[in-house]
Amino acid sequence: MMMDTIFALSSGAGTAGVAVIRLSGPKALEALMILSGKDLPKPRMAALRELKDHRTGVRLDKSLVLTFPAPASFTGEDVVELHLHGGRSVITGVLEALTEIDGLRMAEPGEFSKRAFENEKLDLTEAEGLNDLIHAQTAAQREQALRQLDGALKNLYEDWRGRLIGHLAHLEADIDFPDEDLPEGVAGAVLPNITSLRDDIEGYLKDNKRAEAIRDGFRIVILGEPNAGKSTLMNALSKSDVAIVSDEKGTTRDVIEVNLDLGGYPVRLIDTAGLREGEGDIEREGIRRAEKKAEEADLRLVLVRADGWPTIPEAASKWLDGDAILVITQTDRVSMFHVKHDDVPSGMKAITASVRDNDGLDELLSTVEDFVREAMAPRELPSLTRVRHRKALEDTVDHLYRFEDNAGLDPVLAAEDVRMAARSLGKITGRVGVEDMLDVVFSDFCIGK
Template identity: 50%
Template sequence: MKPNPMHPDTIFAPATAPGRAGVAIVRISGPAADAALSALTAGAPLAAPRRAARVKVVDADGEPVDDGLALRFPAPASFTGEDVVELHLHGSRAVLEAVMGLLAAQEGLRVAEPGEFTRRAFENGKMDLTQAEALADLIDAETAAQRRQALRQMDGALARLIEDWRTRLVKALGHFEAFIDFPDEDLPPEAQAAIWGAVEALIAEMTAHLNDGRRGERLRDGFHIAIIGPPNAGKSSLLNALARREAAIVSDIAGTTRDVVDVHLDLGGYAVVLADTAGLREAAEAIESEGIRRARARAEQADLRLAVFDGAAWPDLDAHTLSLVDDSALVVVNKADLAAVPEAPTVAGRPALGLSVKTGQGMDRLLARLTEEVGARLAGGTGAPALTRERHRRALAECVEALTQARAAALPELAGEDLRMAARALGRITGRVEVDELLDVIFRDFCIGK
């Protein structure tokens, strides 16, 4: 393979996690990949492409380092689009350090930066930016829903949607520019009406995606639930019960929880971030006051509030907690085993769940209700690929704004420029235009070797 002028050097890195394992993979990509393999194996003949071959790795003195497998993927039919070699070695720290040292000693080779293999794949046209981001999401996926969303995006579902919009927009722009360039051609008025009809349809479709309640981002980052309520209502005990571990300190002393305590759960295959917050009351001192401020802030930011009332005080209800009960709240009454709480209590005209964290009464119903709520808000009803990152949302919002401005422009030249701006905004999502400044941000959080 001829050296890529964009990437004249060859990179290498472990492609598996560090630590003791049965197998460790070292990936090499670049114009000197085959030469690097040859140097490691004392010039042994290279195996056929995409065929695993047994190799004996030796050091500069010919001393054996390991006995493993090697696979070659000549350009352009490789992950990065360059010549790629993968070494499948025994997964000990000693073997990995020795091989990495031998590679580092070869001229023209260097250790890869985080995400550099994937960045080269993007720059060599093997994937677009949405697929590169999906690969990072798949590596980080902790739940079945996150895995499904990442795989769908890796398969190009979001890219195809964006490209469909962009193709329709470019077509409308081309027709519109014909009106500007050939004003004396007596083009039929219905042709111009068709252009604006296409623009209106694009605005409607894109706006629907922008108004999806950030479903894709919530699924990727986690659905946030804040537990709120008065002191000693059992919020920390409830958090521990749902997490099935002692994540928060439990005490009879009011005001024990001063800061927000987060735990990560898997509810029905969806990632959930559950937050225990300080008890809501008039603060006695500055530290507790700050904890209550943070509790209210988290409650306002949460996707769902779990409002916990103290059943021991029934029917008295805490006014601070009542002020945060709305359509984004699920109401529970704890300590139902100690008080005369009705079997089907209501709070502020809303049905509540009676439960006892101590005895486990009602916990199964609560868990089922939480799972149902999260699933209903994240599952989505259209089946269309979701926007999974804030940068997707910003670019799409810029596109809609430009299309709206084009529709209201006083001069056709201004409308044409707005349509071009809209097309450029869409192109930034997949990486077709103006993305150099985004690449470092997108790839810096990848793991080494990917």
Template identity: 40%
Template sequence: MDYLWEDTIAAIGTPIGKGAIGIVRISGKDSLKILKEIFRTKEGSKKEKFENRKMHYGLVVDRFEEPIDEVLAVYMRAPKTFTGEDIVEIHSHGGIVVVRKILREVLSKGARLAEPGEFSMRAFINGKIDLVQAEAINELINATSEVGAKLALKQLEGALSNKIKELRDKLLEVKAYIEAAVDFPDEEIEIFETGHIREKILEIVEKIEKLVSTYKDGKVLKEGIKVAIVGRPNVGKSSLLNAILKEERAIVTEIPGTTRDIIEETVTLKGIPLRLIDTAGIREAIDKVEQIGIERTMKSLEEADVILFVIDGSIGFTEEDRKISKVLKKKENVILVINKKDLGLKLSCRESIDWKECVELSAKSTEGIDELGEKIVNLVLLEPETILKGEEPLLTNERHRELLESAKKSLLKVIDSLDTGFESPEFISMDIDEALYSLGKIVGQVTTEDMLDIIFSKFCIGK
């Protein structure tokens, strides 16, 4: 993205479509000037004075002085704004035509259309937020569950940023200690003999490892639990999907092989999205289409956080079930689901001792569905609210995890140098600099144009 930071930018800040209110947002030095050019009082006269942060009622007009809509307009003076620049918001009636006409007038007066994420990027460039908080804004907008939204809000409030700052401050203390010994050799500062450096570095490494260990839970809370429903044809996989969703989403018939492709739906449980995947029944395919469906089923098994192995409990284990179980027994994330309890079971969980997790249920009557939901969540993580209340902020972003791992790797080089007797202050200082560089990239204290383009291009226009 080729940004011109002196430009005044504008975009629609509300979803396109029918709605009660539509908002056009403007940011930059010409924001107020543009507002004055297109805003008229109810009587049709120009308005020269706009009080800071006060809503003003009037009209937006086109170049022929024809009214476009009745609006509320607010001017917010820099630097106490989201972007750190002058901002104007024009609140009109919702609807595609009206909002787009207002935006067109704003652009005709000298603003340019904002790039995706450019408002947030300007907030970052102007020091209003750091890079972690900027990413949290996008995650908050795209959150698909209450827990995911809470997690993003904690990041936006600075939970992770503060932790990274704490790690950097501790590293800078160590670096200052080393450089003091290099710059003032006559002072005979004992760096390595006391073990002070090694102890401090190990303490930081431990904190990084603790933070990285939260990534699995954080990713689940943010993206949801991917649940693959597998088994031979006609054991009730699609009925189970419908029972969990509490709606008729998948086609259910007596004919084996009805589900010939992957069906994916999402439901929220304990505030966490469950991404349910109803797969094609695993058996010897009778045609090419079914074969493709079965191949996709096998791929889903590799990507799933939880696998529900469904069998027809009214029949018991068949030879086909046993073939599937040979594949699944190697995995730790399987729940055996004994279905069709309403027809009477010839197999129970007590008899299925080879499976760590098991539940008996009836997809038809929904008996046992709540118990299954509990088992799914508990197999992957603890109570979500308990995790969110933990002392450590949760990692949810792969970029953050990779950079923390990179910082840890650099610090372990320092430990290795100390343990092998290679105690050159200059080289150790370089390894610490590499760790500081990685930590700095997380919050944006070290950035490249390409990195910013990649991050902010994922944002919606207007944010």
């Protein structure tokens, strides 16, 4: 069945110097000729064309146009790009004219990328990388998205899947062709290779969810009792008045969040309600949310007031661990304030700070940046970027554990375990099928004799 030709504004909305409208599908090239009244320009070469509304003959724009005949295009279909002047009237006029051409319709969200996937121009991980690149706000997000768009994840997952399919081909041959001159105990013979691959995948999963933090933001939660200076510190670090500051206890009752670019890494800085026995249902709910955010945090800034030091309130001390920084605040209120080494919990670093005097904030920010940089340090293998990838890999590992249990007992079940593991990997890239497995069977065993 012939697919519709789709079109959409591919550049940002609003007035601009240039706006790009993209068309893709079997009537894309014909639509350009209808609008321009001229023959097509050479593929991938810009040409100047006057565009008119074919119904009324009204001029719409003088535009640079490019054509990308199938299959050498982003979607794998015939593609046309119209580089227009970016005024609202020009864009609206061209979109309305395209709407009136038979066989054309506005594209749905993500439909160009979906067609690229369907025509095997992108796999699912590359499509996700493209989406991440469009939404990247920091250098780390940009680099991670580019690496995924270049196929780093696809190559890793397809390598693992290809190895499993190779083993599965031998297992299937052992089951289906017992009279052939094949080695005995194929399941046992491939078991070491499969367990080694399983160990590799399990090791890959132990990544502290680094890439997901790069995509979604490294979560830094500010904790402490009421009036410990949480909101004041939040405003100082974010350089904006995002949180209300007051001496009244319980002022912050809900979670307040702001996004920052810290050394090229995306950070979500989160202010929370003061930790104490809440007064009233609303404050208690705020404290419950604060503790939930503390549990989910990648880093906790635990605040303690200088005038109460060295006592650390129990509500705050419970959050001091390897993923926390102790911050002693409001040091301007204590004359000649000094922290003794013995008063600091073992393994913790205490940073003194006064927002009023702008003292200690640079050291705190530097310490936080070092923590974030170390936590998000790149590794050799491409990073695991999505929850769905993680779930599919966990399913793969589970199937391979079941294979180990069945390898010496039931060759049919053992083969099914490997098949399901390969299928789980295939779900990540979107290349689920049996064709490549059959290719291995025929090339390795010359079955069709």
